[in-house]
Amino acid sequence: MLNAVDVVTADTLAAFLERARAQVDEQLERYLPSPPACPAIIAEAMRYSVFAGGKRLRPMLTLAAAAAVDESHRDRALPVACAIELIHTYSLIHDDLPAMDDDTLRRGRPTLHVVYGDGIAILAGDGLHAEAFTLLAREPVSDDAGVNRRKLRVIRTVGDAAGAAGMVGGQAIDLQAAGQAPGHAVTLDADAVRHMHALKTGALIRASAVSGAIMAGADETTIAAIDAYAGDVGLAFQIVDDILDVEGDPASLGKTAGKDAASAKPTYPALFGLDRSRTLAADCLRRAHAALETAGITKSLLGGIADWVVARKS
Ligand code: GRG
Numbered sequence: 267m268l269n270a271v272d273v274v275t276a277d278t279l280a281a282f283l284e285r286a287r288a289q290v291d292e293q294l295e296r297y298l299p300s301p302p303a304c305p306a307i308i309a310e311a312m313r314y315s316v317f318a319g320g321k322r323l324r325p326m327l328t329l330a331a332a333a334a335v336d337e338s339h340r341d342r343a344l345p346v347a348c349a350i351e352l353i354h355t356y357s358l359i360h361d362d363l364p365a366m367d368d369d370t371l372r373r374g375r376p377t378l379h380v381v382y383g384d385g386i387a388i389l390a391g392d393g394l395h396a397e398a399f400t401l402l403a404r405e406p407v408s409d410d411a412g413v414n415r416r417k418l419r420v421i422r423t424v425g426d427a428a429g430a431a432g433m434v435g436g437q438a439i440d441l442q443a444a445g446q447a448p449g450h451a452v453t454l455d456a457d458a459v460r461h462m463h464a465l466k467t468g469a470l471i472r473a474s475a476v477s478g479a480i481m482a483g484a485d486e487t488t489i490a491a492i493d494a495y496a497g498d499v500g501l502a503f504q505i506v507d508d509i510l511d512v513e514g515d516p517a518s519l520g521k522t523a524g525k526d527a528a529s530a531k532p533t534y535p536a537l538f539g540l541d542r543s544r545t546l547a548a549d550c551l552r553r554a555h556a557a558l559e560t561a562g563i564t565k566s567l568l569g570g571i572a573d574w575v576v577a578r579k580s
Pocket of ligand 1: 319320322323354356357358360361373433434437466467504507580
């Protein structure tokens with residue numbers, strides 16, 4: 267369901283998502299290194315995971331946020347959208363390793379380490395992480411001092427979101443909570459679970475939208491509104507992810523369902539039950555729309571993307 271005040275139709279959103287996905291995939295193929303610049307095995311391993319059929323949520327947020335600020339600057343955000351997808355893919359590869367979540371199925375296919383071995387999977391993740399920052403520093407190529415200042419701000423924004431105060435920190439708390447950090451186990455209450463998710467998945471989702479806004483030249487008030495919107499989209503995304511782990515169809519999810527309960531993870535359904543979790547996701551959606559409304563950006567595709575995140579089945 268799209269927001270009533272939003273003139274964007276579901277068809278417009280579907281067309282945007284399809285076009286953006288095709289554009290991102292084309293650029294990702296162009297940006298990823300190939301032989302003779304790198305060994306064939308690492309080029310293949312990176313592509314195996316990058317082109318495994320991910321939803322491309324984060325690049326969509328980057329491009330939609332840029333378009334919401336200034337449609338004519340949308341293409342400036344394309345390298346950033348791709349770089350963030352490279353970081354996201356690296357995080358999934360590493361998360362699936364036996365030393366972390368130990369998963370054998372991702373995006374409907376055997377995980378990278380199952381196909382190429384742990385060593386190559388670690389290196390492919392490391393390589394994607396490094397390629398992402400090379401790309402952020404390199405593109406878009408510009409002599410414009412304003413564009414280059416924005417690129418630097420985006421590098422810092424994405425680095426903070428991916429690092430110890432963001433995704434890596436959230437993953438560390440997750441490992442502690444799962445008893446996978448010997449001598450450092452922790453038990454998380456509801457607030458601590460929310461904090462863990464805000465770091466582990468929320469930070470990169472926020473950085474995706476905020477970076478798009480920065481590249482398009484948004485003012486600080488708009489950047490703050492888009493940040494608040496994306497914070498709620500990120501939380502809703504995680505709650506829905508937890509709900510799908512309980513009641514989703516493994517075939518559409520493309521990953522092992524029921525893993526959270528099997529490993530006694532402190533998920534939203536475990537803490538609050540399914541009904542309350544659905545209400546909490548709906549609350550996030552309402553707040554996300556409200557953040558857009560306060561900044562007067564209701565006519566963008568961002569509202570529809572928030573709805574899609576909550577309605578998704580995979
Ligand atoms: C290894 C540093 C490091 C971090 C890993 C993101 C993450 C941190 C782990 C993923 C664990 C997980 C499955 C979390 C649930 C939310 C989530 C990020 C799901 C996967 O993202 P989607 O649904 O994936 O956007 P696709 O495949 O569509 O790109």
